[in-house]
Amino acid sequence: MKQKHYSDLGETLYSETLSNGLRVYLLPKTGFHKSYAVMTTDYGSIDQSFVPLNGSKPVTQPAGIAHFLEHKMFEKADHDAFDTFAHFGGSSNAFTSFTHTSYLFSATHNLKENLETLLDFVQDPYFTEQTVNKEKGIIGQEIQMYEDDPNSRAYFGTIANLYPDQPLADDIAGSIESISQIKPADLYLAHETFYHPSNMSLFVVGRLDPAETLAWIQANQSAKQFAQPAPIKRILPPASQQVIKHKRLSMPVERPKATIGIRGLDDLPTGIERLKYEDALSLGFTLLLGETAPDFLSLYDKGIIDDSFGYNIELQRGAHHVIMAGEADDPEAFETAVLDILDHATEKLATAKDRFEAVQREAIGSTLSSFNSLEAIANQFDDRLYGEASLFDEVSVIKALTMNDVIQTVSQFLSTAGISVQEIVPGD
Amino acid sequence: MPKQLAKGVWLNVIPTTQFKTISMTVDFIAPGNVQELSNRILLAQLLETSSAEYPTQTSLAQKLSMMYGASFGVNVFRYGLQEGLRFSSTIINDHFIGGESLLNEMVDFLQSVIYRPLIRDDAFEPTTFGRQKQNLISYLKSLNDDKQYYAEQQLSELYFKNEPFFATSLYGDAQTIEAISAKQLYAIYQKMLATNEVQITVAGDVTEADLIQALANWQLDDRQVADVAVIYRRPETEVVSKTEGQPLQQSKLNIAYRLPVYYRGSDFYKALVFNGLFGGTPISMLFKNVREKNSLAYYASSRFDGFTGTLLVQTGIDQSNESAVKSIIQEQLEAVADGQFSDEVFNQVVASLINGRESRLDSQRALVNQAMLDQLLHSQVDAAEWVKQIKQVTKEDVTKIAKQVQLQAIYFLKGEDAK
Known part of the structure; x- marks a missing residue:
């Protein structure tokens, strides 16, 4: 495990890249009662077009799919990951930006169990026609809520003006129309490509012991099989400097x-x-x-x-x-x-x-x-x-x-x- | 333990090395009323942006920047029947900035902005006063563009229609603020400084002795502070409903209930667990049933205020689902009252509440706030005791609490002409 001390901050950051490619960062904070962990994939709303892992032909997916995937990761065949965290006293959430999707929890107890829950639910997708369709109503309400919010309209409107011919012009959540096209197979494909450990990082901070925490993470990851990592091929529209004035x-x-x-x-x-x-x-x-x-x-x-x-x-x-x-x-x-x-x-x-x-x-x-x-x-x-x-x-x-x-x-x-x-x- | 610096003036220092900063608040606290609340809100706006020594935002901001971006804010709070004007500032611990100590500088800065406001002829300086009043009124107007806030405020006006002090938003009431003059407000401020209970609370790598020394020049004279009630017990009233149409895509259904259980009273911890189970957590019955199971909302949650015995529900829904959502909310309340929830969910809620309480120990702001509140209430419940109390709550306790919940007010903001 690498260790780097930043004397001007009074902080020591520990890091390690696991054999499956997952980058792990651990920052112990003396005096803190809780631990906070965030697992992030380098995949956000702009990554709509790409060549799937083990595929050869580029695909273009509906706008809003990264955010949709984020919502759907929590639901499993027989349980909801929210509840598993809650069982261990963890409070969990997730968010999607233009370029990243992050899953997180904070907990004052049971760090090991909550960490395992995080790693397991992010790496184990489960989507069905029925659960995907149900989510369309919830996200539809989320989209409508933001459409009524003038600050959100002003911000995303400006981004769209700056990048009119880029995927940045689409709202992170997509539109009611675009998410209506999302199918379980799309979500599996996006997950397989972008949620490979080599495209992800895990940052844990707060009350923790670096060696012990890394051992838990390693044990969890080495028990799982992953495809061979391959570089991700994102397809972006031709670079253009066009701006709507x-x-x-x-x-x-x-x-x-x-x-x-x-x-x-x-x-x-x-x-x-x-x-x-x-x-x-x-x-x-x-x-x-x-x-x-x-x-x-x-x-x-x-x-x-x-x-x-x-x-x-x-x-x-x-x-x-x-x-x-x-x-x-x-x-x-x-x-x-x-x-x-x-x-x-x-x-x-x-x-x-x-x-x-x-x-x-x-x-x-x-x-x-x-x-x-x-x-x-x-x-x-x-x-x-x-x-x-x-x-x-x-x-x-x-x-x-x-x-x-x-x-x-x-x-x-x-x-x-x-x-x-x-x-x-x-x-x- | 808080130290009394003068009659009615308390200093509470929480020494800790957990944070990179030192955080200090100075609170002027008195029993509230509707006019006083608006006075304080205008004072906060004015005093945050000007003083005799720092007459403009620019001079004030320049001073704060030189203090390594020290934060400074003035705001108003309300706990039950009490209201407070809070000056707060946070500085970087000296050993991160080469040993330069900012503590005395921060304390002197606060003294300057609190005790030497920008005045002319026994009134707040008229140009600055007029501009800040106008800014506050403009801000209040645009707050209505936030529909979650708007719906909550409308519900509050329905539920507290006989108690305007509680019905008024903590951001103020435009009409009342419009009528305040620069001269009046200055006189009110002088009286506030001389007569209000004062609480100075500091958390960080400092000692009580450091603070006593730094505060030596402050005008902290004795004051007569009556030991008054904090808790407000709202009487039961007839159920009131209001529907309003606006051109919106999403409708808001907000409901207020009376739950006569009060902060640190005998049933308080039971009510916290009840609220966590009903709608206060993402594992709650409201979240599960309104959002996850029926896909009717993006948000559906509840909040409990033990200072007024109020339980509030808020949802963002499609306009056509009003009656369906109302029924589901009512069903969840009945389900809790009937004990229709599993041991597992109950235990999850308890674990989540404990996580939330212990996590507050990692927030400097929360530590300062809790210390102030403990002093105001003359009672103290530390995190360990709080957790112990929560763990003693049983499923049966929670069903009994649910039976005490009384519907009082319903507000529906109906989205119309949705595109």
Whole structure:
């Protein structure tokens, strides 16, 4: 088992890749009462087209299948995995993103039994015509709930504008129409291809003993048979930089909402340089539009933005973008003002040197604080996106950043061609 | 043990090295009423964004950033009949940032924002006051776009129609807030600082002595604090129903019941197990039967509030299923009352509740909150004692609790013109 100590964090991360390919990470946390485990496959809503494991011809599956599979994994022939966790006092859940599907539990007792339950239910699919059809009603309600939610519409609408000809344009849950096509055979095929241990990782954090925990996991995995691992062949539509510039949607909302998305049309660096890129971009946006920015105050005082204003830097397999959103009585004034700041970003950053230390300290503090939360650590950990680097290197990366790194990264990222505006205005 | 710094002023320090941060809250607590609640909500909005030393968001944010992104917030809470204005801040432990101690800086910062607000002529500074009032009212408006919140709030107004203090959302009531003036509010704030019970709670790698020293300059004078009730016992009323149509795809059916069992009272732990079995966990009867078995909802759950003896059910469903879902909910209640649930499910619920309670020991915020509440109630039940109490609850106890549940209010937000 590998062991790496991060002295600036006071954390030691243990890791091991099992013979079947499963990557295991263990982070003991002294003083904590619960353990939290998350098992993740590198498979999300965008992975609709692929060549099946042991197949030769590409298939395209209905939008929303990864999320559908996530729901259906819990149900087995004679029991529900939720209940097995509950039997051992574990509380379980799952979530699907554009690029990953994760299954998790937290428990203050019976770590071994809960871990075995997690490994077993994720690796043992069971789907029938009847159980699949039943789920369509539940997920249909979930889709409708999000369709009534203006923030969700604004966010996914913006992503769709940024990547109109990519699978990212589909909602993670799909549509009522697309999920109606899902059949048990589709789910088995997706599971067989993407849930191979070599495409998965397991992160366990909290009250645990690394050696003992690894032994439990190894014993569980070595008792199972898996196909030979093979590289996954995902089929993506031809790369296109097309962006929908502007969209307006009417919904029964009280106040208009404006969302500005910026798609990075640049090529991301790899490894720790990618982590550096992400943190530099984040500092750059804090300097431009964070609460310490003079522009923030001026727009706030003019009533163009308010406390609802916020932005997010998102970096994932195959895509990176920044999403800025807020409520605005005058969405056009909001858009004009924010776009003007982005237009002059480099000049503005050049005069922001005196605020650099503050935003750097803030970023260090916020990263350190996230190590209080077992969920935050395990959910944010991604062992493929940054090569050998990870969340654990972030504090030292931020400490090493300079104002020049920030200016360079922001100007590399920002391009007028990558900007899209989405308005949600009151109406039926 | 909490230390009394002055009459009505308590300091409670929880030394722990479990976290990377030190978390501190300063609470001003008094018996609540509907007007006072809105006053406090506007105060929270105002004091979170401005003070004499930090007159703008930018200057305030700059200060917090320099303190390694210290968090700062002001919010309002309500426990039964009591309401509180809470100032909170969290800083990084000094040994993660090269030994620079932020504790005194945080305590001084809190003193500055609490005791030196942005004022002019014995009133809150008018421009900032006007803007923050407007922002709060806009925010309240857009909250109605969150239909789960909206439905819950509508149900609360039905269920507590005779008790506006409880019917008011913790985000405030726009009409009441609109009528508050800068001068009035400043006077109210001064009175609050001088007369309210004060609780200062800190969790992290610190000692009580550190805090006593850091707090030396605070104006924590004696105050007369009456020992008043926290629990509200709502009387039984006639059942009320309301249906409202809105252009939505998903409808919301929310139901309020009276369950006259109260926080840390004799049946309290039985009611917690009952709620876990009925709808409070993902293994509950509501989740199993409304969602999993009949595929009628994405969410269907219940929540129990022991400070008012209230049991709330919330579901997101298709409009055509209103009566079917109502019947299933009623059937589940009857099934619990009849003892129609297995030992296995009962034991799962108990194990889940224990997991939830013990997990709170890993949250700094939960530790601080529990310590404050224990002091407010003058009683203490630690996690081990709580678990012991939960383990003593029997199946029969739970059936008896179910029989005490009385339907009081039904609110249906009906989706219309669905595309």
